[in-house]
Amino acid sequence: MTLKNKTIIITGASSGIGAAAAILFAESGANVVLGARREAQLNETVAQIRESNGNAVCLPGDVTDEAYANALVELAEKSFGGLDGAFNNAGTMGDMCSIPDMGRDNWRNVIAVNLDSGFFAAKAQIPALRRRGGGSVVFTSSFVGHTIGLPGMGAYAASKAGLIGLTQVLAVEHGSENIRVNALLPGGTMTPMAGDDAAFHDVVRGFHALKRMAEPSEIAAAAQFLLSDEASFVTGSAMLVDGGNSICKL
Helix, strand or coil: CCCCCCEEEEECCCCHHHHHHHHHHHHCCCEEEEEECCHHHHHHHHHHHHHCCCEEEEEECCCCCHHHHHHHHHHHHHHHCCCCEEEECCCCCCCCECHHHCCHHHHHHHHHHHHHHHHHHHHHHHHHHHHHCCEEEEEECCCECCCECCCCEHHHHHHHHHHHHHHHHHHHHHHHHCEEEEEEEECCECCHHHCCCHHHHHHHHHCCCCCCCECHHHHHHHHHHHHCHHHCCCCCCEEEECCCHHHCCC
16 A cells, blocks of 8 residues: 555644554655644654655644645645645544533534534645646544444534535545545544543443454554555545444444
């Protein structure tokens, strides 16, 4: 699943799945353009990649800002001559509460970070991929809101389900231009978003047929497949990488 000489934008790249993807893609030969809010962590990942003779640049910013999506594309084209793909991975869980108890600000923030950012990313990235003659876009969605609903996660589920709808329409609109668009649906993954409550992790492990949570590198490997030429006939999909969470009732 080589990404040799491909230029890939990765958002949410300061930790977790995004940081793992940055390192994995660079090891596979990609030029990576990293985005997230936390500048220090981004710089650390860039330094790690460069120490291994990889190619990486970064730009800190807010994915809810349309200008930031444009700036990441401009950085990719200025630094590496074009854009071949994007892993739009930034996201937030928001407050865990029922819809009647949920504040408007929480709802709007979760929708903005998880779904509005996908809209801004697509607007900026699709024209750049068109200039390149094609490419691949991957959005991080979730099994929550797709195969199951979890209490307290109404805003999260709505935003992540919306990404799947966006994925499908973009895939149809741009398939004839050799642009593939897919959604990646991870299961429980050992990232900072999962917290550090060991008892909670034990419960989450039980939700999965594999009876464990994923490592960030495992989700990154699935994203690498979707971005690679090996996935040349895969578009418009909602690809579950959930350890059997969606089919497990034990």
